[in-house]
Amino acid sequence: MKNDFATKISLLSHLFVVKKALLILLLILLATPAVQAGSRAFAYTYEVTTQPKGALEYEQWTTWKADKNSDRSFDRLDFRHELEYGVTDNWQVAFYVSDWRYETGKSTSTDGARWRGMAIETIYKLSDPTADALGTALYGEVKFGPDLMALEGKVLLQKNIYKMIIAYNAVIEAEWETGDNASRKGVLQQTFALSYNVMPSFSFGGEFLHEVEFAQWAETGLNVLYLGPTVSYRSKRGWWATMTTLWQVSEVASEPNIQTRLLVGIDF
Amino acid sequence: MSLKQVSIFLLMLFGVTGCVSLATLVPPIDSQTVILMKAKKITSIPTPNGPLAVTEQMLKNGRQLYLRRCTSCHTVVPIRDHTIKQWQNILPDMFEEAKLDASKQRDVRAYVLVSRLLLPPKSAK
Secondary structure (H helix, E strand, O other), X not given: OHHHHHHHHHHHHHHHHHHHHHHHHHHHHHOOOOOOOOOOXXXXXXXXXXXXXXXXXXXXXXXXXXXXXXXXXXXXXXXXXXXEEEOOOOEEEEEEXXXXXXXXXXXXXOOEEEEEEEEEEEEEEEEOOOOOOOEEEEEXXXXXXXXXXXXXXXXXEEEEEOOEEEEEEEEEEEEEEOHHHOEEEEEEEEXXXXXXXXXXXXXXXXXXXXXXXXXXXXXXXXXXXXXXXXXXXXXXXXXXXXXXXXXXXXOOOOOEEEEEEEEEEEEO | OOHHHHHHHHHHHHHHHHOOOHHHHOOOOOHHHHHHHHHOOOOEEEEOOEEEEOOHHHHXXXXXXXXXXXXXXXXXXXXXXXXXXXXXXXXXXXXXXXXXXXXXXXXXXXXXXXXXHXXXXXXXX
16 A cells, blocks of 8 residues: 555656656747758657658657556656658658667666667658558668667558548567577567647647567567557647657556657757 | 547547548649639739749649648648638748748649639638
């Protein structure tokens, strides 16, 4: 009972810190000069649309994961600094300048900050979600770091119906880790998202995420399911922000019960 | 709010949204358009550099660009939602955001303004 209360207090204080950090971030961004804008309606699900030819955008990712049933003290912040560039109107490349994380908890190998690596990503749009019957795109990513190498492929589907965006991603990932946590695993993931554009600058909706891991590509892990709301704002001053909070709706003790991702994009 | 209530809300939202056809929001360019343009004596549109003569091909290109490029940042904005004057103020900012070159800007401007001219004026509220 006492432990539960302490956990709740701890979670609330974390939420307060995150909210405060987000508020400060938004205030800083409001003060940025006028630049160009592109945007994403969802934080976890990729859309088919790519940057226009010649457009360059900086994206800041912040993902907070917390509260595992098997480790109430678990807390992780993942940061990604990404640059996106439109090679053609249908082909986009991105460079994750740096992926790093800060984590604490009993289930983590090392408490504190750790640099994870960098990555190259590309998206090619095959058909358009508004003009064509179904928007489709292919996604590829190569991630590498001191203890990590990962390959990721996605099929992106999207349909825009008037003010509604419906998107689906099928994801396959192969990951190799060396060092203390040496392992080899595969991940299958699918995401489904729906959003309603209340006005050109603001949309809200929800995201669903399903993930299953295959340790050594042999043992099938548990199905982890997440569900939660998403909001997105696109400023006329050339920046946008999208935030999704997901709660675990399955009961996998080794996975976080809550995760929140904030994306902020600034176009040049 | 239960999962059932959320599902019902989403289905209703989808139903309402799905009923609106793309052709209503962003009118297609076809033989009817050309007939209407002749009837209304629309041969050119105003631009910052003076009147610009419009062609059917220009309008078709403009519609494709409007559907494919403008919806990268937001969902489709119905042509009827703004007056000619409002569109003339909105378009330059949007061209900059979508990084359209001069010929693409010309085509989108032609499509949006001609399509709006062919629609009935917005009723006063």
